[in-house]
């Protein structure tokens with residue numbers, strides 16, 4: 001089955017996720033949808049110092065939005081902030097330092113943000129990582145899971161009350177089409193079973209983001225949730241984590257701006273706000289979150305077990321350090 005999924009996914013990718021795929025899709029875009037001014041609306045973007053996150057921050061700042069860049073590296077973030085302010089003339093661009101894999105600090109950051117700012121209109125969960133080897137954070141959590149899933153969960157959960165108080169609130173999560181080859185596997189969230197395969201762990205985390213978005217849409221109808229994949233874009237993440245793929249694809253990769261296009265569309269347009277909450281997007285269109293005949297649909301029991309673990313781990317992460325991870329009974 002995984003061979004079938006990988007082949008179907010790659011053929012789909014060559015056709016749709018490349019620069020050419022973007023140019024084909026863009027023929028059906030409505031350019032005036034993005035002729036908007038968003039002065040007074042505020043946008044939090046994680047991983048906004050580079051690639052898709054920076055391109056998104058730039059596009060939003062150009063339209064007058066207040067941008068909160070949430071980044072782990074002060075130097076890189078300040079350089080990116082300077083570029084954005086210089087290019088857009090918008091000074092309402094703020095940097096907040098946070099490593100999303102440090103789950104305890106994600107709580108602290110979100111709680112202090114809520115005390116400091118009266119509103120947040122849009123949260124963009126963009127930061128993401130692919131690890132080559134298994135590493136754990138202070139809580140013993142595998143680092144890609146901590147960054148891509150639990151960090152996203154904690155940040156979003158903590159900011160939901162602030163988003164709910166704001167006008168037309170939205171949460172957009174940047175997943176990867178790589179998740180199409182994965183079925184939710186809630187019994188091994190820490191990737192402890194078998195050899196560590198960073199690419200598959202990343203794809204599993206990205207499937208988890210899609211499931212999370214569907215669940216949030218059900219439990220928080222006042223907020224518009226969406227999850228999107230950017231196609232294959234030429235960014236530092238691709239050149240460093242997947243150097244062979246980067247070299248093989250070369251000029252066929254999208255630009256970071258093309259990768260960011262659907263994030264920007266989801267964050268800014270009225271048209272996006274009218275779509276059903278909880279959906280998966282590609283090139284400004286809701287698309288199926290499963291390949292045909294790939295058997296990747298989650299069972300309700302798997303989703304419940306996944307969400308229960310996330311909530312328990314998130315509560316556990318409120319403590320600065322833990323000696324032992326909570327244990328879960330996988331015989332649900």
Ligand SMILES: NC(=O)c1ccc[n+]([C@@H]2O[C@H](COP(=O)([O-])OP(=O)(O)OC[C@H]3O[C@@H](n4cnc5c(N)ncnc54)[C@H](OP(=O)(O)O)[C@@H]3O)[C@@H](O)[C@H]2O)c1
Nearest residue numbers: 047050051052072099100101126127128176232233235237
């Ligand atoms: N490019 C593609 O083809 C592609 C395809 C599918 C999905 N995506 C997704 O697109 C999103 C953006 O990636 P990108 O391609 O634009 O790559 P990128 O330029 O390398 O950006 C990744 C961003 O995430 C940040 N980040 C990583 N781990 C973090 C952590 N623990 N705490 C805080 N920030 C962290 C990085 O910070 P540093 O600069 O400090 O490393 C960087 O700002 C990711 O979620 C990625 O999975 C990209």
